Amino acid sequence: MPSTNKSYDIREAVGYFETAEALQGAIDDLLDSGFDRAELSLLAAEQAVEGKLGHKYEKVQELEDDPKAARCSYVSTETVGDAEGALIGAPLYVAASAAVGVILASGGTMATAIIGAALAGGAGTLIGGVLARLVGSEHADRLIEQLEHGGLLLWVRTWTPADEARATDILKKHSGHDVHLHSISGAG
Numbered sequence: 582m583p584s585t586n587k588s589y590d591i592r593e594a595v596g597y598f599e600t601a602e603a604l605q606g607a608i609d610d611l612l613d614s615g616f617d618r619a620e621l622s623l624l625a626a627e628q629a630v631e632g633k634l635g636h637k638y639e640k641v642q643e644l645e646d647d648p649k650a651a652r653c654s655y656v657s658t659e660t661v662g663d664a665e666g667a668l669i670g671a672p673l674y675v676a677a678s679a680a681v682g683v684i685l686a687s688g689g690t691m692a693t694a695i696i697g698a699a700l701a702g703g704a705g706t707l708i709g710g711v712l713a714r715l716v717g718s719e720h721a722d723r724l725i726e727q728l729e730h731g732g733l734l735l736w737v738r739t740w741t742p743a744d745e746a747r748a749t750d751i752l753k754k755h756s757g758h759d760v761h762l763h764s765i766s767g768a769g
Contacts, residue, residue, distance in 0.1 A: 590764040590765065590766055591738065591764065591765040591766075592738075592739045592740075592745060592762060592763075592764055593736045593737060593738055593739060593762065593763055593764075593765065594736070594737040594739055594745060594748035594749045594752060594760065594761070594762055595645045595646070595734065595735070595736050595737070595759075595760070595761060595762075595763060596645075596734075596735060596749075596752040596753075596757030596758060596759060596760035596761070597641055597642065597645070597731065597732035597733060597734045597735070597757065597758050597759060598732055598733045598735065598755070598756065598757055598758070599728075599732055599733075599756070599758070600733075601724050601728075601733065603755050603756045603757070604733045604735060604755075606755045607735060607751055607752055607754075607755035607757060608621060608655060608735070610751045610754065610755065611737060611748065611751050614747055614751060615747075616737060616744075616747075616748070618654070618655050619654070619738075620737060620738040620739075621654075621655040621735065621736070621737055621738075622652040622653065622654060622655065622735075622736045622738075623652065623653055623654075623655055623733070623734060623735060623736075624641060624644060624650060624651070624652060624653075624727055624733070624734040625650075625651035625652055625653045625723075626651075626653075626723050626726065627723075627726045627727075627730075629651040629653075630644070630650055630651045632651070633649055633650070633651040634647070634649055634650065634651075638730065639730065640730055640731040641727055641730045641731045641732050641733070641734050642731055642732075642759060644734060645734065645759065645761075645763075646763045648765045650734075652736065732758065735752070735757070737752070739762070745762055749761070749762065
């Protein structure tokens with residue numbers, strides 16, 4: 582029986598950026614020009630990269646063309662903000678609702694229930710705020726790690742020569758360094 586495994590090449594544009602603002606500008610431009618978020622990937626956290634490679638790396642430039650480099654999907658700053666908002670709002674709602682239920686069930690007045698909800702909601706907001714800062718802090722820590730290693734890597738999956746030209750032009754327009762195309766071979 583003949584093998585059905587076929588080899589294929591994944592084509593990507595890649596470059597690195599010296600600032601988060603330049604990276605975000607390139608990403609915004611790529612998305613505005615028709616690339617999908619799923620076609621963009623960034624270098625994963627340092628610990629994940631080193632775990633996958635089996636060794637430390639000095640500069641992100643070493644990883645530009647390494648198919649073993651751990652990557653993560655692009656997550657917009659708005660999505661991070663949404664997660665932070667949910668982490669703040671959910672504990673507030675749960676704590677306030679629970680306080681109202683307990684106070685009213687125990688025979689407390691509506692005024693007491695409102696005061697209890699406000700106090701419990703404040704505590705829930707405090708807990709949610711701490712969790713939200715952790716989400717934002719983790720994102721910021723990853724950017725700082727990569728900047729300490731020389732920059733922020735961005736890979737853009739391309740499907741056609743027109744995609745390749747558009748992606749490289751946009752990366753260069755936003756001060757991307759060492760912008761180039763490469764292929765990664767895979768098995769289907």
